[in-house]
Amino acid sequence: MSEEKCSETRRRFLKTTALGVAAAPFASIVVHNRSALADMERLSESDEAAQAVAYVHDAADADDPAYEEGQICGNCALYSDQGDGWGGCSVFPDKLVAEEGWCNVWASAG
Numbered sequence: 844m845s846e847e848k849c850s851e852t853r854r855r856f857l858k859t860t861a862l863g864v865a866a867a868p869f870a871s872i873v874v875h876n877r878s879a880l881a882d883m884e885r886l887s888e889s890d891e892a893a894q895a896v897a898y899v900h901d902a903a904d905a906d907d908p909a910y911e912e913g914q915i916c917g918n919c920a921l922y923s924d925q926g927d928g929w930g931g932c933s934v935f936p937d938k939l940v941a942e943e944g945w946c947n948v949w950a951s952a953g
Contacts, residue, residue, distance in 0.1 A: 855909060885929060886938035893946070896934065902945035909947040917942035920952040 886893050888900060897907040902915045916922045916932065923931035929939040934948050
């Protein structure tokens with residue numbers, strides 16, 4: 844692997860890890876307030892914040908070099924399941940994201 848590719852991968856990993864650590868306390872707030880989730884509106888792919896992180900409702904439509912097969916919002920550490928295919932995300936605290944969606948801030952839950 845080239846030095847440039849390693850540096851890019853390392854930077855993406857560090858950014859994602861830092862975001863996940865910073866967002867973790869907020870994830871528990873979202874989980875404990877499911878009624879608030881029910882009142883939230885769904886994130887639009889055309890939303891400026893969604894476009895900034897290459898968010899798509901269906902991971903199969905992801906056109907970003909950071910996407911890896913199997914990554915979806917539903918298995919991201921930042922996602923909080925609502926139970927109807929949509930859930931909360933610490934990246935978009937005021938919107939719901941699709942469980943089958945993806946963005947380039949995806950963080951491993953394990």
